[in-house]
Amino acid sequence: MLSKTPRIAVDAMGGDFGPRVNVPAALRAAEQGASIILVGDEAQIRDELSRCKTEGLDIHVVHASQVVGMDEKPSDALRRKKDSSIQVACRLVKEGQADGVVSAGNSGAVVACGMFTIGRIAGIDRPALAGIMPTEKRPCILIDVGANVDSKAFHLAQFAIMADVLARDVLGVPKPRVGLLSIGEEEGKGNSVVKEAFDLLRKSSINFIGNAEGRDIFAGNYDVVVCDGFVGNVALKLSEGLARSFGNLLKGELKRGLLSKLGTLLSLGALTRFAKLVDYAEYGGAPLLGLKGIVIVCHGASNVKAITNAIRMASTFTANRAHQHIERDLEANSEIARFGRQSAKAS
């Protein structure tokens, strides 16, 4: 039973700080009009809530007796922790009590529980994780950043359709420019899967503008860049590593006295802005697309602002009927959609 205002289940136990960050973040989102179900250890949640003003806010609490550890194997979390805060939050979506899940818990477990508990949208073979990368201009959605490996061409094309809707309904881009990550801009460059995906995307209804190269992601000339989850995860972590290495380089020069303190402080200021360029937590988290309810996977180190932003993203996604738009676009691209391929086989 869905309320008019999208209702978001927040994993109160997830992340490095648990209820101490998730509860205040949920309160802030509720103050901005969100409808929230906090899921986790009720005593701890009530304790956090007791310190804040909650009058008039749409906040509910659902108890979950277990917590998934950050190092636990996702398959174990799925099988053995049926009453974990992540599982219970996903079950609320499955049962229609909530429209989406926000969790800063064990990413692998969140993805696994989302996939197996909530279930897929009709027409989608594999859900995908969308990294929202800030660029020199407006943000660029890199999809998939690690939910899948060994993707086939129609998987990539499905990712493109989902991210296209995300760009329109959440980032407010009217006609997203969609690129396919490859190793050359010309058609015919890439590996066998990319070449096949190129053909599918060219024939699709989305605004596919061709191959993108690694250097294009941060330049801001694409709103969506599509790739296999192995490649996307390497790209995401490489970007984080490069930013960190540059920080270490600057700090090293300060120690060696090669830069004045003033110069270094100014550089570090620019570095902070740069680090945000590659820190998708700044946008609240990475949406897992393709399930019958939005799941936002947040960084374990998320602060109140990041979780609040993630809740807002989940609410906007639902309020703007993004799932219905994905289903509509899949129907319009039957060669890409799962049911299109099935009926093709059957005929």
Added chain:
Amino acid sequence: MLSKTPRIAVDAMGGDFGPRVNVPAALRAAEQGASIILVGDEAQIRDELSRCKTEGLDIHVVHASQVVGMDEKPSDALRRKKDSSIQVACRLVKEGQADGVVSAGNSGAVVACGMFTIGRIAGIDRPALAGIMPTEKRPCILIDVGANVDSKAFHLAQFAIMADVLARDVLGVPKPRVGLLSIGEEEGKGNSVVKEAFDLLRKSSINFIGNAEGRDIFAGNYDVVVCDGFVGNVALKLSEGLARSFGNLLKGELKRGLLSKLGTLLSLGALTRFAKLVDYAEYGGAPLLGLKGIVIVCHGASNVKAITNAIRMASTFTANRAHQHIERDLEANSEIARFGRQSAKAS
């Protein structure tokens, strides 16, 4: 007929500056003891040489009547330009007149001519391009950065063996730490090819220390990181793009007056050092490994220093008998080598 000093064929016409950079670079390398054959338009080369002191230097000239354009398709260059400077240089290696090739010309054409004209080392299925990435500590070889796509597990393992020798014989690392690029450090993480390659590498004679993640490349904890050429090329270009975006960000802040000029100049100094972190031309070029003669693929914008360094790398590679060491290591790892797999099939 090989001379005692390794003899390197330099593509005088390659790159954005042609003989104007390649000839002085060859002279500088010859002054340091290299033996050189300059390949290209003889009149232009002699004209450049006439302006320099060449007495006592081991420099020869071989005429080639054609030049491959930077935008030409490699397959066209291979088929239609039999007398291009790139082709003639490769033919000199095939005929035993030279030990290696250095070219800043059309990268795709250099790779294609190397593969088809020079021929592979016994036991190697596919040559691979080794990007030498400076890190916070010592350089890291990323292999393959774009010679191949759709690599199989034994290809990745062959890349590892070749890069291991490069690290030892050229970079002087006694026991290189070799990693496999994946999306998690634990064994069992990655796509199907990576998982299979993990097993091959674990059983091999090289010092395989496990999976590396994207963030590890620039941290300097690996001497060799192995990946498919699609992933490696995306990683290389992403790194270049990220460095450029950071530069643009700093320049933008200078314009907006957010940084003092002093601070920005100091930051830009640090940025230049940072850009070198991701500019493999600083190391002279990317060696194409697996052929019966070393080929160094240089950036089109290479300056005299870069070409000189590339010639030195080619000479060191040959002088230290790296090819023989690759063959020796392939024999010691018959499960990985081409002949190992062939005899296994035959039995």
